[in-house]
Amino acid sequence: MAVMSQSVRRYEVRNGRNRCHLIPYIGNKSGFSDIFDELVPGDAGNGKIVDVFGGSGAFAIYCCFRFGSDRVVYNDNNPVLTNFMAFVRDDVAGLIEEYEGHKSASSPDYFLRVRTESLTDGLRGAGRFLYLAKNAFSGKIRFNKKNGFNAPMRKSAKCPSLSEERLRAISDVVGKMAITNKSFEEFQDTRDAFLYLDPPYMNNTNAHYNGVPATESFARFVRATTLHNRVMISEQNEPDAIGIPESFRIYRIALRRSLQYVTQKDSAEIIATNYDPHERAR
Ligand SMILES: C[S@@+](CC[C@H](N)C(=O)[O-])C[C@H]1O[C@@H](n2cnc3c(N)ncnc32)[C@H](O)[C@@H]1O
Structure with a gap:
């Protein structure tokens, strides 16, 4: 089957310090709010929304602002992040x-x-x-x-204000958001939800996180969940390199400044969806 749709969306990530920005984090998607406005359907909040690779929580926080927090789940397999997020929410x-x-x-x-x-x-x-x-x-x-x-300290010894x-x-805004500390495979049986998948970039030698999913496990997960959910994926690899089915719509996003460690100049990402974001909510 041919790729259903390809479109190019240009976006500057120079200032992601908006209301969804919680902490500096490699891959932080707080600068993507305008893109999420376009690509996350207005009825996504009618069901569960899971930010499966939550990181700094930019997507989960975005969804809480847009839809309320009752049905939003923030997940990350790193317990440092889930412990932190729990205190952002509760204290x-x-x-x-x-x-x-x-x-x-x-x-x-x-x-x-x-x-x-x-x-x-x-x-x-x-x-x-x-x-x-x-x-x-x-x-x-x-x-x-x-x-x-294991990151070193910034050069200026002056600690920034919050x-x-x-x-x-x-x-x-995240008051009722659920927080879970699981590996992504544990969401394999999720049904009738909106899943956002922003995994550590695969086939990439920059080690920022505690691990990177095996490409085959990720591809298996996408195949299993796409049958029963709406799925949106962020990645840097080409879709076929990480097993995104050809039926997904692909949106190409030019970043003015890379979220990655080595590429300081412009770089590109994709967002892939298994639904038509512009279809009117039924
Ligand atoms: C690209 S970052 C996500 C960035 C996030 N969207 C944001 O806006 O900050 C990928 C995240 O996946 C987490 N992660 C790595 N392996 C995982 C796994 N097997 N299951 C769930 N999360 C995982 C990492 O700890 C990291 O926080």
């Missing part, structure tokens, strides 16, 4: 207080010490992660395979 005041404590003690040595401490230990862990995330070199968080934070207003607004 933002405590999180801000933890951050301020780190900010007043911040130094290059302090940063290295915090890196060795637990990032999954409730509010304390969430506060440490927020401090590390805001002070990571060039905003590029990196985890090793054991979910250990955008408290934005953080509190995000906390308010």
Whole structure:
């Protein structure tokens, strides 16, 4: 079967610091809000919405703003992120207080010490992660395979202030969002939902996350879920390189600044959907 549709959509990701931006994160899709406005159907909020590879949560947060948080699920297999997200949702005041404590003690040595401490230990862990995330070199968080934070500190030793207003607004809007810490395969039996898949870029040697799905497992997952759900996928690879079925619609997106580590100039991504975003909601 031929590819049903291809279209080119140009978008500048220079300023993704909008209301969906929670933390600096490689692959953060907060700059994609306008694209989501076009490609996520207006009736997606009638069912469950799962941000399967949630990361900084930009898509889940976007959906909470647009549809309310009752049916939105944020998932990531990294427990550092899900612990952090739980405190964004449930105790933002405590999180801000933890951050301020780190900010007043911040130094290059302090940063290295915090890196060795637990990032999954409730509010304390969430506060440490927020401090590390805001002070990571060039905003590029990196985890090793054991979910250990291993990015160096940014060059300026001055710890940045939080955008408290934005953080509190995000906390308010995600109030009922569910948070899960699973691997993507566990969503294989999901039915009648809207799934957003933004996996670590496959066939890429830059190790930012705790792991990268095997291409075949991802392809199997897409084949299984696409039969029963609406699925939207973000990737850098060409669709056939990662097993996206030919029936998907492909949207090409030019990024003015790469979200990737080595490519500092323009780069391209795709969004693939198994539905027609412009079809009127039935
Ligand atoms: C490209 S990032 C997602 C970025 C996200 N859309 C955002 O806006 O920040 C991919 C995420 O997938 C997570 N991940 C890696 N392997 C996974 C797996 N097997 N199951 C679920 N999540 C996984 C990583 O921890 C990482 O946060």
